[in-house]
Amino acid sequence: MRIAVTGIGVASGLGYGKAAFLQGLFETRGVFSELTRHGREPAGGEPPFVGVELDEPPNVLPARLARTATLSSRVAMAVLQEAWRDAGLDQVDPERIGLVVGSSNPMSREQALAAQRYADKLEFVPPRHGHMFLSSDIAGLCTSVVPIRGFSQSVDAASASGSVAVIQAMDAVRSGRVDVCIALGALQDLSGYDLHAMRSLGVMGGADHAARPGEACRPMDLAHNGFIYGEASAALVLMRKDLSMSHKSYGDLIGAGHVADGSRGPEPNSEGQVRAALNALAQAGLTAKQIDFVNGHATGTPQGDFEECRTYHSLELHHARINATKSIVGHGMSAAGALELAAVLLQIKEGRLHPTRNLENPIDESFDWVKAEPVSHEIRHTLKFSFGFGGINTALVIAAP
Amino acid sequence: MGSPLDNTEIINILIEEIRETVPELEGQPISASDSMVDLGVNSIERSEVILAAMERLDLKIPMVQMHGPKNIQELADLLLVKSAG
Numbered sequence: 435m436r437i438a439v440t441g442i443g444v445a446s447g448l449g450y451g452k453a454a455f456l457q458g459l460f461e462t463r464g465v466f467s468e469l470t471r472h473g474r475e476p477a478g479g480e481p482p483f484v485g486v487e488l489d490e491p492p493n494v495l496p497a498r499l500a501r502t503a504t505l506s507s508r509v510a511m512a513v514l515q516e517a518w519r520d521a522g523l524d525q526v527d528p529e530r531i532g533l534v535v536g537s538s539n540p541m542s543r544e545q546a547l548a549a550q551r552y553a554d555k556l557e558f559v560p561p562r563h564g565h566m567f568l569s570s571d572i573a574g575l576c577t578s579v580v581p582i583r584g585f586s587q588s589v590d591a592a593s594a595s596g597s598v599a600v601i602q603a604m605d606a607v608r609s610g611r612v613d614v615c616i617a618l619g620a621l622q623d624l625s626g627y628d629l630h631a632m633r634s635l636g637v638m639g640g641a642d643h644a645a646r647p648g649e650a651c652r653p654m655d656l657a658h659n660g661f662i663y664g665e666a667s668a669a670l671v672l673m674r675k676d677l678s679m680s681h682k683s684y685g686d687l688i689g690a691g692h693v694a695d696g697s698r699g700p701e702p703n704s705e706g707q708v709r710a711a712l713n714a715l716a717q718a719g720l721t722a723k724q725i726d727f728v729n730g731h732a733t734g735t736p737q738g739d740f741e742e743c744r745t746y747h748s749l750e751l752h753h754a755r756i757n758a759t760k761s762i763v764g765h766g767m768s769a770a771g772a773l774e775l776a777a778v779l780l781q782i783k784e785g786r787l788h789p790t791r792n793l794e795n796p797i798d799e800s801f802d803w804v805k806a807e808p809v810s811h812e813i814r815h816t817l818k819f820s821f822g823f824g825g826i827n828t829a830l831v832i833a834a835p
Numbered sequence: 836m837g838s839p840l841d842n843t844e845i846i847n848i849l850i851e852e853i854r855e856t857v858p859e860l861e862g863q864p865i866s867a868s869d870s871m872v873d874l875g876v877n878s879i880e881r882s883e884v885i886l887a888a889m890e891r892l893d894l895k896i897p898m899v900q901m902h903g904p905k906n907i908q909e910l911a912d913l914l915l916v917k918s919a920g
Contacts, residue, residue: 497858558890561882 435608438683438835441521441671442776443513445621446763447486447664450512452520456780459788460808462762466647466662473543474626483629484640484647486664486764488621495579502562506540506621507575509667514576514618517669521681523614528581532612535576535588536599537569537620538768538822539628546625572620584612588620590768592822593733595619596668597771601690601828603672614673619772621667629663637661637700637735651765652792653732653758654739654803661733664764668772670779684779685816689718689831697825702741706827708748711817718831722749724815725831727787729778731819732758733765742819743798755811757804761791771820775830782813782834840892840918845911848891852884853907867908885910894918 444451447465448458458465469483476482491512495503503511518524523531545567552559565571573586585606591598596619603615624632632638639660643650651662675686691713695706715722728751730742746756759774760766766773781787787804796803816832846867854860857876865874871881885901896917904910 498856501856501858555890557895558886560886561879 436675437604437607437672437687438675438681439670439685439687439779440673440681440683441517441523442684442779443516443520443669444773444776445488445491445509445513445668446666446766446773447488448763449489450492451516452780455776456784459759459762459777460786462789462791464648465763466651468644468647469629469663471543473547474624474629476626477630481641481644483663484643484650485662488665499575499579502566503575504541504544504566504623506537506623507572509621510535510572510576510618511579513667513669514580514616517616517671518580521671521673523671526614528583530584530613531582532584532603532606532615533573533576533582533586533618534599534602534606534615535569535573535586535618535620536591536595536597536768536772537572537588538590538592538595538622540569540572540620540622540768541567542628543623543625546627582616591826592824593765593767593770594820594822594826594828595768595771596766596773597775597820597828597830598692598826599772600670600672600687600775600830601692604687604690607672607674613677614671616669616671617772618669619667619766619769621665621769622767624663624767635700638663639734649792651734651761653730653734653761653790654796655793656795656797658734658736658739660735661760661765664760664766666763666766666769666773668769668776670772670775683835685782685835686833687830688833689714689716689720691717691829693827695825695827700823702738702821703825703827704741704744704748706825707742707745707819707821707829710827710829711745711749711819714817714829714831718833720815720831722751723753725751725754725817727811727813727816728754728756729774729816729818730756730758731821733760739797743801746801752800752802754817755787755802755804755809757787757790758793759788761793762788771828774820775818775832778816778818778832782816782832785810785812787811840915842911842915845888845892845914846907848888849884849907849911852887855887856880856884867911868906870906888914892918
């Protein structure tokens, strides 16, 4: 069964909404700077963290709810509302609509701040803290405001959470459980603790780029030295193709692969990546030869980029154009898979591929990278990768509508 | 709290916390004879208001001892009694 994407809502360093996102992607507007959100201060003597922070989300919640909602939840509501209106979901029976939120430790920063604030006076911990830091609170808040009555849940697949949310939503529509399912990649609000741990783990870059933050994020470039965090969130409305005829469609999801490779930590695994891609292609009834555009996971960690290039080699993707959305907006962590799928769909609609920022000397010249300039490209079949810590590999195949 | 508490001070703190918790009550007068239930403050929010007030008053009273008061006045009276030990 083909599944159409009929609504998109996005938030990234480029702004709120599709228009700002699309314009920023093609202009590769610089959005990287020192992280200044409270709770992200580096340890004394350590260089500041570099990345992307969102503007305050638009006020879509009643004040009474907004004050009890975390940043992740408030941003989720903003992207959900945009996607909801885009798809005209007020016309659909609420019991036929589902919601899958992809999230991974989504409120870590605010929870750490709360733990500090109440460390020596636990008696006064506000009761709302008993539910508002649960990942399920994002779906809880969303369904308390928006009429979604089919089902709601959150799924955690680390940095593949957004992509796994899409895959779960596809399954929910295919199985007939619902006719419409919204996949939402939630903002992962990293704390200073998380940032230090990621830096210590050797996966996060930017420690040498405090003076030139715009040059820190460089997926697939020889000078890459780790991913750069970028706050983000995105919502996608998935609908049964046969029911979506009266709706506009950005593109169709025609194949998905999701496999475990047996790694526990951050180690990438090309064999798992290839298996995910082959599963997705088989489901789509396509071969890799028919893929004309690849949107990589491409985080900018040396090991991850090299391993992903091994995957492109195994699949013989030398003919396809390839770009990396993280080069422009940073690594959205649990939101990345959903945000980057939104980027793919908007590029299909535009018939153009966005540049890959800072890709000056590709680690492998045998591929057809989109470098500093956007290119016109009639995109028919896209392969989109997303991977997560814990040995999680996903691939999606997207067809032009 | 430096000076000894009085009832009016506690009432004012409770009303401030009610307004903080339910911003939609802005512009609506709130008096000591009002009950939080009648003002539309839900049960989680009522606990939030009482805990926030206790934090400001530096009163550590188990929440189970805070049931009973019918309005803001009675709640303030109870807090005053508890604060006196």
